[in-house]
Amino acid sequence: MMMEEFEVNASEFLPLREVVYMTLRKAILTEKLRPGERLMENTIAQKLGVSRTPVREAIRMLGDEGLVDLIPRRGAQVAQISLQELKDVLEIRKSLEVLATERACEIMDEEEMYALRRAEERFDTAVRGGDPTELAEADVAFHDVIYTAAGNRRLLSILSNLREQMYRFRLEYLKQPDTLANLVEEHRAIVGAVEKRDAEAAKALIIAHIDNQKTGISRMLAGKEA
Amino acid sequence: MMMEEFEVNASEFLPLREVVYMTLRKAILTEKLRPGERLMENTIAQKLGVSRTPVREAIRMLGDEGLVDLIPRRGAQVAQISLQELKDVLEIRKSLEVLATERACEIMDEEEMYALRRAEERFDTAVRGGDPTELAEADVAFHDVIYTAAGNRRLLSILSNLREQMYRFRLEYLKQPDTLANLVEEHRAIVGAVEKRDAEAAKALIIAHIDNQKTGISRMLAGKEA
DNA sequence: ATACAAAATACTGTATACAATCCGGGCGCC
DNA sequence: GGCGCCCGGATTGTATACAGTATTTTGTAT
Numbered sequence: 071m072m073m074e075e076f077e078v079n080a081s082e083f084l085p086l087r088e089v090v091y092m093t094l095r096k097a098i099l100t101e102k103l104r105p106g107e108r109l110m111e112n113t114i115a116q117k118l119g120v121s122r123t124p125v126r127e128a129i130r131m132l133g134d135e136g137l138v139d140l141i142p143r144r145g146a147q148v149a150q151i152s153l154q155e156l157k158d159v160l161e162i163r164k165s166l167e168v169l170a171t172e173r174a175c176e177i178m179d180e181e182e183m184y185a186l187r188r189a190e191e192r193f194d195t196a197v198r199g200g201d202p203t204e205l206a207e208a209d210v211a212f213h214d215v216i217y218t219a220a221g222n223r224r225l226l227s228i229l230s231n232l233r234e235q236m237y238r239f240r241l242e243y244l245k246q247p248d249t250l251a252n253l254v255e256e257h258r259a260i261v262g263a264v265e266k267r268d269a270e271a272a273k274a275l276i277i278a279h280i281d282n283q284k285t286g287i288s289r290m291l292a293g294k295e296a
Numbered sequence: 297m298m299m300e301e302f303e304v305n306a307s308e309f310l311p312l313r314e315v316v317y318m319t320l321r322k323a324i325l326t327e328k329l330r331p332g333e334r335l336m337e338n339t340i341a342q343k344l345g346v347s348r349t350p351v352r353e354a355i356r357m358l359g360d361e362g363l364v365d366l367i368p369r370r371g372a373q374v375a376q377i378s379l380q381e382l383k384d385v386l387e388i389r390k391s392l393e394v395l396a397t398e399r400a401c402e403i404m405d406e407e408e409m410y411a412l413r414r415a416e417e418r419f420d421t422a423v424r425g426g427d428p429t430e431l432a433e434a435d436v437a438f439h440d441v442i443y444t445a446a447g448n449r450r451l452l453s454i455l456s457n458l459r460e461q462m463y464r465f466r467l468e469y470l471k472q473p474d475t476l477a478n479l480v481e482e483h484r485a486i487v488g489a490v491e492k493r494d495a496e497a498a499k500a501l502i503i504a505h506i507d508n509q510k511t512g513i514s515r516m517l518a519g520k521e522a
Numbered sequence: 523a524t525a526c527a528a529a530a531t532a533c534t535g536t537a538t539a540c541a542a543t544c545c546g547g548g549c550g551c552c
Numbered sequence: 553g554g555c556g557c558c559c560g561g562a563t564t565g566t567a568t569a570c571a572g573t574a575t576t577t578t579g580t581a582t
Contacts, residue, residue, distance in 0.1 A: 078437065085368065085535070085536095086535075086536070087535085087536095091577070092560090093414065110562095110563070110564090111563075111564070112564095117536095120536080120537085121536055121537040122536095122537080122538085122539070122564095123535080123536055123537065123538090124535080124536070124537095126564090126565095127353075127356070130353070130356065134360050136450075142311065142564090142565095143542095143543065143544065143563085143565080144544080144545095144564080145360075145563070145564065146564085155449075155450065158448040158450045160448065161448060161451070162392065162395070162448070162450060162451055162454065164391070165391045165392060165394070165395045166388065166391060168391070169387065169388070169391045173387075222384040222387060222388070223381075223384065224362075224381065224384045224385055224388060224458075224461075225384065225387070225388055228388065228454065234452075235450075242568060287519055309568095311565070311566075312566070313565085313566095336532090336533070336534090337533080337534070338532090338533075338534095341567095346566080346567085347566055347567040347568070348534095348566095348567080348568085349565080349566055349567065349568090350565080350566065350567095352535095368534090368535095369533085369534060369535080369572095369573065369574065370533085370534080370574080370575095371533070371534065460527090
C-alpha cells in the first residue's frame with residue numbers, strides 16, 4: 071500500500087478506508103475543508119498516497135454521517151449545515167435523549183452509575199483545564215455512558231451519528247466560558263436524577279439541557295453573522 | 297458493463313450499485329437470502345454479471361441499513377434480527393413517530409391533509425384487495441405523508457431507515473387478517489386527530505399503533521417458534 | 523484417533539486501468 | 553450579438569488485477 075509516511079500517523083494496520091475517513095473527518099471538523107468545498111477522489115487519493123478505492127469508501131461513510139453531500143455523477147462536497155438543519159437535528163436528539171435517559175433510569179446498574187459519576191468528574195476537570203478537544207471528548211463520554219446504559223444498541227448508534235452533525239458547532243459552543251459553568255451544573259443535576267432513578271426529573275433536565283444548547287448555538291451563530 | 301439480461305430488469309441507466317442494492321435487498325426481504333447467510337462479493341458479482349466494485353458498495357449500503365452485518369476482513373452476512381433488536385427499533389420508532397405526528401399536527405398544510413386522506417383510502421382499498429405487496433406499500437405511503445409533513449428531513453430519513461429493519465416482519469404481520477381491520481381503524485383515527493390538529497390525541501393513537509404492532513409481531517414470532 | 527502444524531485456498535482489501543458521463547469553452551449559425 | 557451545438561477535458565462509475573490475511577484442509581506425529 072506504500073502510504074509515504076505522511077499526515078496519517080494513527081495506528082497502522084487499520085483498514086485504509088478508516089484512516090482516510092478519520093483524516094477527512096478531522097479536516098472537515100477543523101474547517102480545513104470548508105463547507106461547499108468539493109472532495110475529488112483523485113486529488114485526495116494522491117494527497118494521501120493511497121488509491122481511489124479507499125477514498126471512495128471513506129467519502130461514502132462521511133455521506134452517511136451527513137458531513138458531506140453526495141451528488142450522483144458529481145461527487146461529494148462538504149455539507150453546508152443550515153440553522154434549520156441544526157434545529158432539526160436537535161429536535162430529534164431531544165426525543166431520543168429523553169428516551170435514552172428514561173431507559174437508563176430504569177435499567178442502569180451500579181457499575182454504570184459509577185462510570186457516570188466518573189464521566190461527570192472528568193468533564194468537570196476538563197472545564198477547569200480549558201483544552202477544548204478534551205472538553206468535547208469528555209462531554210461525549212458523559213453522554214455516551216447514558217446512551218450505553220439505555221441498553222439499546224440501535225439507539226446508541228443513531229445518537230452517536232446525530233452528534234457528529236453538530237460537532238463543528240459544539241467545538242465553538244464549548245469555548246464560550248459562561249455556558250461551561252451551566253453545563254457542569256446541568257450534568258451534575260442529571261447525574262443526581264439518574265442516581266435516584268427519577269425518570270421524570272431526568273427527562274425534564276435533559277430537555278432543558280438540549281434546549282439550552284439550541285439557544286446557545288443559535289445565539290452564537292447569530293453573533294457570527296453580524 | 298455487459299450485464300447479461302438477467303434478474304435485474306429494473307429501469308436501466310441507474311448506477312449499478314443501486315441496481316445491485318435493490319436486487320440484494322429484495323432477496324433478503326423475501327428470504328431468498330436467509331439470515332446468517334454469507335454475501336460473497338465475487339459470487340454475487342458473477343451471479344449478477346457485474347464486477348465486484350458495485351457489489352461492494354451495495355453491500356455497504358445494506359450494512360448501513362442494518363440488513364446485513366459487516367465484519368471486517370470477513371465480509372458480510374444477512375443480519376439476524378433478534379426479538380430484542382425488534383423491540384429496540386420499535387422503541388425508537390415510537391419516540392420518533394410521536395415527534396413526527398406532533399409536528400405534523402402543527403404545521404401540516406391543506407395539501408398534505410388531502411394527501412393523508414388519499415393515503416388512508418389507498419390503504420383501505422389495499423386491505424380489501426388482498427395483495428400483500430400493495431398493502432405494505434400503501435402502509436408505507438400513509439406513514440410517509442406524516443413523516444414528510446413533519447418538515448424535518450433528517451427525521452424522515454431516520455424513520456425510513458428504521459422501517460427497513462422491520463420490513464421482513466411486516467410482510468408476515470400484514471397477512472394476519474384480524475390485524476388488518478384494526479389497522480384500518482387505527483389509521484382512520486389518526487387521520488381524524490391530525491385533521492383536528494389535536495396533537496395530544498394523535499400522540500396517544502400513534503403510541504397505541506406502535507404498541508399494537510409490537511405485541512402483534514411478538515405474538516407472531518412466538519407462534520412461529522412453536 | 524486426535525491434536526497440532528503447515529500449506530493451499532478463498533476471500534477481502536487495495537491498486538490501477540478503462541468506460542461513460544457531465545461540464546465548459548469555442549465556434550458556427552441564425 | 554445571442555443562442556445552440558459540438559468537442560475536449562475532467563471526474564465519477566465500473567472492471568480487473570494484485571496483495572495480504574484468515575480459514576480450511578491435509579498431513580504428520582503423538
